[in-house]
Amino acid sequence: MSAAFDQKIHETVSNPALQLAIYTATGRLADKRKSAVADDYLPEYQELRDQASDVKKHTIDNLDYYLEQFERNVDAHGGKVVYCKDGSEVADFILGLAKEKKAQLIVKSKSMTTEEIDFNERLEHHGLESVETDLGEYIIQLAHERPYHIVAPALHMTRYDVARVFTEKLGVANEIVIEKQAGIARIRLREKFLAADIGVSGANFLVADSGAVVLVENEGNARLTTSAPRIHVAVAGIEKLIPRAQDLATFLKLLGRSATGQSLTVYTSFLSGPRRSTEIDGPDEFYVVLIDNGRTKLLADREKRESLHCIRCGACLNICPVYRKIGGHSFPWVYSGPIGAIITPQFMGALHEPALPFASSLCGACAEVCPVKIDIPKILLSLRAEVKKTPPRGIPERLERLAYRIWAWVMRHPRIYEMVAMAAASLAPDSKNGYIRAVPAFLNFGPIRGWLSQRDLPAPAPKSFRQIWRARSKP
Amino acid sequence: MAHRVSLFVTCVVDQLFPKVGLAMAEVLERIGCQVDFPEAQTCCGQPAFNSGFRAEAREVARYFLSVFANAEYVVIPSGSCASMISHHFEDIFQKEPASLAAARAMSPKVWEFSKFLLEVAGVEDVGAELHEVVTYHDSCHALRELRIKQGPRQLLRKVRGLELREMDVAEECCGFGGTFSVKFDELSGAMARTKIDSVVRTGASAIVSIDSSCLMQLRGALSRADLPIRTMHLAEVLASR
Numbered sequence: 001m002s003a004a005f006d007q008k009i010h011e012t013v014s015n016p017a018l019q020l021a022i023y024t025a026t027g028r029l030a031d032k033r034k035s036a037v038a039d040d041y042l043p044e045y046q047e048l049r050d051q052a053s054d055v056k057k058h059t060i061d062n063l064d065y066y067l068e069q070f071e072r073n074v075d076a077h078g079g080k081v082v083y084c085k086d087g088s089e090v091a092d093f094i095l096g097l098a099k100e101k102k103a104q105l106i107v108k109s110k111s112m113t114t115e116e117i118d119f120n121e122r123l124e125h126h127g128l129e130s131v132e133t134d135l136g137e138y139i140i141q142l143a144h145e146r147p148y149h150i151v152a153p154a155l156h157m158t159r160y161d162v163a164r165v166f167t168e169k170l171g172v173a174n175e176i177v178i179e180k181q182a183g184i185a186r187i188r189l190r191e192k193f194l195a196a197d198i199g200v201s202g203a204n205f206l207v208a209d210s211g212a213v214v215l216v217e218n219e220g221n222a223r224l225t226t227s228a229p230r231i232h233v234a235v236a237g238i239e240k241l242i243p244r245a246q247d248l249a250t251f252l253k254l255l256g257r258s259a260t261g262q263s264l265t266v267y268t269s270f271l272s273g274p275r276r277s278t279e280i281d282g283p284d285e286f287y288v289v290l291i292d293n294g295r296t297k298l299l300a301d302r303e304k305r306e307s308l309h310c311i312r313c314g315a316c317l318n319i320c321p322v323y324r325k326i327g328g329h330s331f332p333w334v335y336s337g338p339i340g341a342i343i344t345p346q347f348m349g350a351l352h353e354p355a356l357p358f359a360s361s362l363c364g365a366c367a368e369v370c371p372v373k374i375d376i377p378k379i380l381l382s383l384r385a386e387v388k389k390t391p392p393r394g395i396p397e398r399l400e401r402l403a404y405r406i407w408a409w410v411m412r413h414p415r416i417y418e419m420v421a422m423a424a425a426s427l428a429p430d431s432k433n434g435y436i437r438a439v440p441a442f443l444n445f446g447p448i449r450g451w452l453s454q455r456d457l458p459a460p461a462p463k464s465f466r467q468i469w470r471a472r473s474k475p
Numbered sequence: 476m477a478h479r480v481s482l483f484v485t486c487v488v489d490q491l492f493p494k495v496g497l498a499m500a501e502v503l504e505r506i507g508c509q510v511d512f513p514e515a516q517t518c519c520g521q522p523a524f525n526s527g528f529r530a531e532a533r534e535v536a537r538y539f540l541s542v543f544a545n546a547e548y549v550v551i552p553s554g555s556c557a558s559m560i561s562h563h564f565e566d567i568f569q570k571e572p573a574s575l576a577a578a579r580a581m582s583p584k585v586w587e588f589s590k591f592l593l594e595v596a597g598v599e600d601v602g603a604e605l606h607e608v609v610t611y612h613d614s615c616h617a618l619r620e621l622r623i624k625q626g627p628r629q630l631l632r633k634v635r636g637l638e639l640r641e642m643d644v645a646e647e648c649c650g651f652g653g654t655f656s657v658k659f660d661e662l663s664g665a666m667a668r669t670k671i672d673s674v675v676r677t678g679a680s681a682i683v684s685i686d687s688s689c690l691m692q693l694r695g696a697l698s699r700a701d702l703p704i705r706t707m708h709l710a711e712v713l714a715s716r
Contacts (some may be wrong), residue, residue, distance in 0.1 A: 001658070009659065009661065009662055010661060013661050013662055013665050014661070019665075023669075321647055321648045321650065321666050321669070322662065322666075325662055325665050325666060325669075326662060355658075358526075358527075358654075358655065358658060358659075359655075359659055359662070360652065360655065361615070361648045361650055361651065361652025361653075361655045361656075361663070361666070362525060362615070362616075362652055362653075362655070363615035363619070363647075363648035363652070364615055364616070364618075364619035364620065365615070365619070365646070365647075365648070367619070368619055378566070381524070381525070381527075381566075384525070384526065384527030385527045385528075385529045386527075387527055388526070388527035388528055388529075400526075401528075404523050404526065404528045404531045405531065407522070407523070407531065408523060408528075408530075408531035408532075408534045408535055409534075410517075411486075411517040411518045411520075411534075411535045411538065412517070412534060412535065412538045414514065414515045414516070414517055417517050421489075421490050425490070432698075433698065435694065435695065435698040437698075437699070446657070447654070447657040448657075449657075450656070450657030450658065450660040451656065451657050451660070451695070453660045453661070453664070454660050454661065454663065454664025454667070454695075454696065454699070455664060455667065455692065455695030455696045455698070455699050456694075456695045456698035456699050457695060458491045458492070458691050458694070458695065459491075460490055460491060461490065461491060461492065461493045461494075463493065464489050464490055464493055465484050465488060465489040465490075465493035465496040465497070465512075466489060466512070466514060468493055468497065469496075469500075469512050469514075470514070
């Protein structure tokens with residue numbers, strides 16, 4: 001495990017205020033989800049999950065076909081599809097566009113894909129201003145942080161934290177009333193919307209048969225982002241495709257409920273092409289930037305390909321007992337929680353943070369709430385096996401490998417197993433009520449030390465089950 | 476006709492909690508099963524599987540399959556080990572046809588203890604009596620891989636004198652997770668304490684589960700906090716009278 005990963009986990013777990021903030025916010029979202037998909041409210045929930053999973057599997061398995069269909073339909077509406085390999089190609093495209101159109105200011109609606117490629121930083125580096133307009137994203141952009149959560153980027157911040165950020169970065173008086181904080185952001189963002197030349201959004205779905213970009217949101221900022229500026233650029237991963245507009249009936253029912261417990265988000269926008277001659281609102285130009293950024297690598301892996309089915313609802317984060325303790329910033333990349341734990345190693349390489357797939361108790365709560373039924377624990381296990389296939393890093397890993405070699409041999413030799421167990425038991429110190437609080441220094445290492453740092457250790461039984469059974473069976 | 480039951484007590488119960496195995500044997504015998512204990516048994520291989528050491532997991536899994544090849548029913552005081560055998564053996568033997576066939580033949584013979592009582596033996600009331608307020612911890616693999624939710628509660632409700640009080644987070648993980656508990660010790664400990672807070676709110680004096688490793692985690696944390704709450708495997712509750 002990298003020291004940074006370890007350190008961030010420690011900082012989060014040992015910070016009571018942060019623990020409370022994370023636990024409360026995720027708990028609220030998880031509860032809302034639970035009632036929104038309850039039997040009496042959405043009796044067809046399990047069938048919807050099956051459908052969504054089937055549709056995603058079909059789409060990902062036939063992605064080439066749907067990409068071409070989508071592109072043809074975007075073209076037919078007067079828009080343009082641009083394919084980019086990675087973040088640097090996206091930045092090049094936007095910079096070229098900005099130069100050509102003499103654009104200075106970009107407004108953005110929320111998009112994890114743009115977070116993935118450090119979109120704002122890349123453009124700011126070239127002198128463009130790129131402003132996040134989702135309230136949570138706006139706050140964390142001001143604070144120079146990464147999203148804490150896929151759906152709720154400022155989940156870890158209390159209103160007092162937000163007041164502090166606003167005072168420091170915007171020079172306003174200390175304001176702790178949430179509605180008034182939203183008002184402060186609204187005034188500033190309204191100016192940006194009106195002045196912006198380019199609006200950049202993500203996409204929740206790309207509909208192949210209609211060439212439409214579908215966006216769901218609650219604040220109306222995505223609608224302004226995509227209609228007020230002259231140019232709209234939607235940036236999305238290639239896995240966002242679904243075949244038909246009618247599939248939205250399945251996915252929209254699942255997305256809002258899984259994410260925030262809403263049967264439908266406040267706004268659902270269907271954007272296909274620039275403003276028509278008969279329309280009053282809308283951009284003059286419409287681009288869809290489709291990025292790979294490692295996705296085709298996942299596509300090549302049949303076993304773990306289903307990781308691309310994710311619709312970024314965040315339900316797995318809210319239910320995850322690990323995310324609820326270590327929060328979003330402990331994770332080594334922009335995607336956090338169970339989904340982050342399976343896609344980060346696949347996008348960034350298994351050794352980016354080798355300990356990541358191991359940071360799970362494999363409880364399976366994530367798979368149970370996933371609206372597209374991604375088998376996250378199974379993929380975690382497969383990633384663990386991949387990490388262990390690489391050469392060991394350092395002495396502890398060498399020892400671990402050796403220990404498992406020996407263990408596997410001992411477990412196939414019951415007499416030796418019994419002798420080893422008896423020898424280990426003979427070393428155990430005295431216990432109180434069968435549990436040991438401390439061991440002598442020569443035993444206090446590795447797993448024993450890890451266990452005793454948090455808990456008392458059960459003392460080995462004076463006689464093992466097999467010994468008792470043997471005695472009992474004797475005539 | 477009496478069911479012929481081979482106990483797989485798991486390495487954890489064998490070495491740390493033999494009373495759980497004895498209680499399970501007692502209950503099974505009480506309801507008329509013919510019980511044996513294949514002495515060559517050791518472990519199901521899960522520690523290696525969960526740690527990414529597939530080759531080592533396969534070695535131990537093959538060994539398990541050979542030890543229990545002739546069993547009629549294999550009954551296990553653990554949802555996690557039962558699921559390892561009935562679900563995950565198939566995953567690890569994908570490229571090994573002979574072992575895969577053996578694993579598939581084994582899978583329907585493998586039963587977690589409470590599920591065996593209800594679904595094979597067809598017994599809900601084993602004649603137990605225990606005057607205690609308890610809460611039931613859903614262990615993750617039993618709940619989500621074996622779909623065991625109501626069964627153990629049904630059995631507990633038939634115990635004379637026992638009151639079952641539900642936790643608000645009965646389904647949340649205790650934080651054990653095998654080697655996760657020692658690799659991410661602080662995190663694992665924090666998860667255990669969240670669970671224990673919920674237990675304390677019920678006012679129960681015992682936590683009951685069908686997995687001894689969850690109970691080891693919870694009992695270890697309870698002991699560290701000097702809390703007077705005990706842990707009991709379901710088999711121990713059902714053996715009481």
